[in-house]
Amino acid sequence: MAEQAAVHFLATSTVKQEGYSYDQGFIKNEEKKKTLTLAYAAEIGVAKKLKKQWNGMDTGKRMADVGNNIEVRWTSTDAAIVYETDRDTDLLFLVKGATIDDLYIAGFIPIKMAKVEAYKRERPGKALTYWVPLEKLYTYLPNNGAVTTFIDRFTQWV
Numbered sequence: 729m730a731e732q733a734a735v736h737f738l739a740t741s742t743v744k745q746e747g748y749s750y751d752q753g754f755i756k757n758e759e760k761k762k763t764l765t766l767a768y769a770a771e772i773g774v775a776k777k778l779k780k781q782w783n784g785m786d787t788g789k790r791m792a793d794v795g796n797n798i799e800v801r802w803t804s805t806d807a808a809i810v811y812e813t814d815r816d817t818d819l820l821f822l823v824k825g826a827t828i829d830d831l832y833i834a835g836f837i838p839i840k841m842a843k844v845e846a847y848k849r850e851r852p853g854k855a856l857t858y859w860v861p862l863e864k865l866y867t868y869l870p871n872n873g874a875v876t877t878f879i880d881r882f883t884q885w886v
Contacts, residue, residue: 730772730828733784734764763802766831770802770823773831778875792818798879799839807859808835810842819879822865835865 738760771793775782780795793800797818801808808822818839825831837860847858869875 730769731761731765733768734761737764766825766828767800767802769828770821770831771800774798774800774821774823774833777833777869778879794821802831803834806862808837808842808862808865810837810839810847810858810860812843812856812858814839814843816840816843822862833869834862835867836869837865 738757772782775794775798778794778798780798782794783791792798792815797815799814799818799820800823801820802823802825803809804824804826808820810820814820816839819836820839820842821836822834823831824834842858842860844858847860847864849857849859869878
């Protein structure tokens with residue numbers, strides 16, 4: 729399903745959305761497809777783990793990737809990257825792994841808690857971002873049905 733979403737996105741995208749060009753940083757279509765497939769697989773995996781709805785592709789900043797308030801990022805770096813335009817009321821889940829078979833949730837953080845001076849990265853000509861080191865992410869998720877209640881209460885707490 730993730731690969732189908734990536735192929736569909738590449739076939740139908742205007743390659744520009746909210747001022748960001750999806751061609752930036754990509755060398756060729758196969759690299760784009762692999763990166764997008766992992767990103768969509770991360771979203772689908774988090775949705776399954778949390779037993780919440782995956783909202784599909786092209787959610788942009790209009791709606792959460794999963795459920796009502798979960799943003800998901802796949803990364804090959806050692807940081808969760810939060811954008812200034814990310815909603816403060818959402819939780820960011822970071823997923824790592826080089827293939828679909830080895831994806832795992834590296835941690836999560838309320839976006840509001842990520843947007844602090846210590847994590848801020850300003851680069852000339854680039855959007856403001858916050859880079860949260862992996863070791864600063866929350867990693868505890870309860871098992872079974874308790875995870876949804878935990879996430880809902882955690883969100884209210886922050």
